[in-house]
Amino acid sequence: MNFDIGYMFSLIPEIMEYIPITLFMAILAMILTIIIGLLLTFMRSSKLKVLNYIATVYISFFRAIPMLVQLFLIYYGLPQLFPVFTKMDAVTAAVIGFGFKQAAFASEIFRAAFLSVDKGQMEACLAGGMTKVQAYQRVIIPQAFRNALPATGNTFISLIKETSLAFTLGVVELFAEAKMQASNTLRFFEAYLAVALVYWAIVVIYSFLQSKLERLLEKPYRT
Amino acid sequence: MIKVNQLKKSFNDLEVLKDINFEVKRGEVLSIIGPSGSGKSTLLRCLNFLETPNAGTITIDGLTVDVENVKKQDIQQLRKKSAMVFQNYNLFKNKTALQNVTELLIVTKKMPKAEAEKIGMEYLAQVGLADKANKYPVTLSGGQQQRVSIARALALNPSVILFDEPTSSLDPELVSEVLQVIKQISTKDTTMIIVTHEMDFAREVSDNVIFMADGYIVEEGHPSQLFGNPQQARTKSFIQQLNEKH
Ligand SMILES: Nc1ncnc2c1ncn2[C@@H]1O[C@H](COP(=O)(O)OP(=O)(O)O)[C@@H](O)[C@H]1O
Ligand SMILES: [Mg+2]
Numbered sequence: 001m002n003f004d005i006g007y008m009f010s011l012i013p014e015i016m017e018y019i020p021i022t023l024f025m026a027i028l029a030m031i032l033t034i035i036i037g038l039l040l041t042f043m044r045s046s047k048l049k050v051l052n053y054i055a056t057v058y059i060s061f062f063r064a065i066p067m068l069v070q071l072f073l074i075y076y077g078l079p080q081l082f083p084v085f086t087k088m089d090a091v092t093a094a095v096i097g098f099g100f101k102q103a104a105f106a107s108e109i110f111r112a113a114f115l116s117v118d119k120g121q122m123e124a125c126l127a128g129g130m131t132k133v134q135a136y137q138r139v140i141i142p143q144a145f146r147n148a149l150p151a152t153g154n155t156f157i158s159l160i161k162e163t164s165l166a167f168t169l170g171v172v173e174l175f176a177e178a179k180m181q182a183s184n185t186l187r188f189f190e191a192y193l194a195v196a197l198v199y200w201a202i203v204v205i206y207s208f209l210q211s212k213l214e215r216l217l218e219k220p221y222r223t
Numbered sequence: 224m225i226k227v228n229q230l231k232k233s234f235n236d237l238e239v240l241k242d243i244n245f246e247v248k249r250g251e252v253l254s255i256i257g258p259s260g261s262g263k264s265t266l267l268r269c270l271n272f273l274e275t276p277n278a279g280t281i282t283i284d285g286l287t288v289d290v291e292n293v294k295k296q297d298i299q300q301l302r303k304k305s306a307m308v309f310q311n312y313n314l315f316k317n318k319t320a321l322q323n324v325t326e327l328l329i330v331t332k333k334m335p336k337a338e339a340e341k342i343g344m345e346y347l348a349q350v351g352l353a354d355k356a357n358k359y360p361v362t363l364s365g366g367q368q369q370r371v372s373i374a375r376a377l378a379l380n381p382s383v384i385l386f387d388e389p390t391s392s393l394d395p396e397l398v399s400e401v402l403q404v405i406k407q408i409s410t411k412d413t414t415m416i417i418v419t420h421e422m423d424f425a426r427e428v429s430d431n432v433i434f435m436a437d438g439y440i441v442e443e444g445h446p447s448q449l450f451g452n453p454q455q456a457r458t459k460s461f462i463q464q465l466n467e468k469h
Contacts, residue, residue: 120313124372127271127307128379129299129331138330139315146317220317220359 008190015177015198022173023202025095025166026159032099033155037106044111055107062104067165071097075169094166102155109155113148114140146217153210157203164199174198224249224414225270225383230279230290232262232269239265240276241438247383247431250412254425254446257435258461263418264310266435267385270416271305272298284382303331306376310388312368314360320347320371321356324378332379346374350404366397370404377408384408386417422465426450434458 043055062070075093079085117140125135164175172180178195182188225247232240239262247253255263269276269290270283276290283304288297314323324343328334334342347353350370360368369389376384389405390398402424409415409428419425425432426446434442434449434457442449442458453459 117316118311118313120309120311121315123273124307124309124313124315124375125327127273127302127305128327128375129303130327131299134330138326139317143317220319221361222359223361 004187004190007185007187008194011178011181011191011194012198014181015174015195018172018174018177019198019202021091021171022160022163025091025098025163025171025173026156028095029098029102029159029163030156032095033102033106033159034152036099036103037110040103040107041110041114044107045114059104059107062101065101067097067101067162068168070101071165071169090166090169090171094163094169094171098159098162102159106152106155109148109151110144113144113151116147117143146214149210149214149217153207157206160202160206161199224251224284225416226280226282226287227270228280228282230266230269230276230281232265232274232276239438240269243279243438243440245433245440245443247414247416249414251430252409252415252417252428254429254432255416255418255435256420256422256425256432256461257441261435262438263435264387267307267387267416267418270383270385271302271307273307303379304382306379306381306384308369308372308376308384308386308389310391312360312365312372312392314368314372314375316360319357319359320352320363320374323360323371324375327375327379342378343374346378347371349377349407350374351400364397365393366400369393369401373401373404373408377413383414383416386415386419388418388420390419390421420465422450422462434461436461 040055040058043051046052065073071094074097075088075090079088121139121143122132122135125139126132130138163173166173167176167179174195178191181194182191185191227243227245230240230243231238243266245253255266257263265274268274270281272293278291280287280289281301282288283301286297286300286304288301315326318326321340321343324346325334325336325339328339328342329336332339344353344356347356350373352367352370352374355363355367355371360371363371373389386405390401393401398421402421405415405417406424406428417425417428429446432444432446432449433440434453434455436457442453442455444454449458450462453462
């Protein structure tokens with residue numbers, strides 16, 4: 001069989017050098033996802049019809065278009081309309097693209113997470129003299145956070161994987177590095193398997209950390 | 224102490240409270256009875272603006288609010304004068320029994336944590352749950368949760384405590400432990416308004432009873448009068464029905 005296992009393992013450290021850029025993109029995109037996702041959630045529960053409508057259209061649009069189309073739209077398309085965007089580097093474009101898209105999905109997660117905190121607790125806060133903001137801070141958001149964590153964790157895992165698409169904009173991250181190694185040596189299987197193993201390891205470690213956090217947050221709910 | 228004047232509340236076209244007037248003196252216990260859907264919960268919830276009334280005035284302990292002319296700060300002030308015990312307890316699920324009692328003290332009364340905890344423990348002890356201070360709500364029975372919520376209300380030292388059917392969600396065998404706690408509070412001079420279907424209990428603890436139907440106060444009187452010798456036909460038939468259920 002034409003498979004050089006030694007070569008594959010020798011590639012792993014080289015590919016791993018690109019973990020920082022991959023995680024950098026994933027984490028920034030996640031922060032953007034959370035900010036825009038929360039904004040969309042509040043817009044959708046707003047009494048102002050127009051905010052509600054904007055959020056609904058946003059979600060419908062970003063859920064529908066393929067990630068690649070969106071990245072190309074932002075990186076190659078926007079500068080044509082607005083010259084300022086020619087200065088935007090590929091990493092920024094990728095982060096914006098990932099964040100904008102995942103926010104559409106995350107807003108649904110957040111909405112469900114808030115809805116599953118029963119409204120009686122908000123009433124108990126208000127009746128006890130708290131302001132709405134205090135109630136959100138002290139009682140509602142901590143519980144919504146715990147409700148949202150498992151699904152939001154999956155979003156982060158999706159983001160880690162999606163960052164591989166940034167290679168199409170010229171960003172050298174995990175996958176782009178593997179691709180280059182592969183075309184240098186023509187050992188495609190080794191290179192792609194090596195990068196697959198690196199992604200796997202990242203996701204396994206992340207999942208482990210998340211399950212630790214989940215257990216911690218579960219404490220009040222264990223009978 | 225508490226005075227409600229010409230209070231009106233509608234949900235869209237549905238007039239739930241048509242013209243409500245009553246008074247409660249300091250230290251008195253008022254019970255509100257009446258068929259389901261007659262507006263009892265809505266009335267209590269108007270007193271702390273969980274529902275916004277459409278017209279009338281509400282006075283609690285020297286603070287009078289004209290509901291048609293109310294500012295955000297007025298609502299906040301009014302809310303700080305009362306505490307509410309809900310049918311479904313509404314404990315903070317991410318907090319222990321003790322934290323449930325201290326939370327509002329720390330946030331709304333800006334009380335230092337240590338002092339809040341000291342007070343919290345006293346009130347948990349008063350409802351017989353000192354040993355459950357560090358338990359989370361899910362681990363407590365319904366009766367225990369309701370007692371924590373009563374401790375939470377008491378700790379605020381409010382001018383009035385509003386009880387909305389405090390035992391209606393409880394399994395029958397857990398009702399008496401909660402009623403017992405409320406009875407014990409009623410002997411101190413806490414002012415209370417209690418919506419309840421527990422007639423024997425209402426008869427025992429109340430200084431006054433209101434019978435509500437269709438958004439009006441149909442009859443009001445001393446419990447022995449209202450239960451023993453109701454004057455209105457609607458009151459009579461309601462009390463008869465309740466007695467038959469027993
Ligand atoms: N938030 C609301 N929106 C619309 N209708 C309501 C709302 N809350 C209560 N109602 C209606 O108001 C009436 C009185 O309800 P409620 O005060 O809960 O009665 P009670 O507590 O005496 O059973 C009922 O017909 C109920 O359906
Ligand atoms: Mg009710």
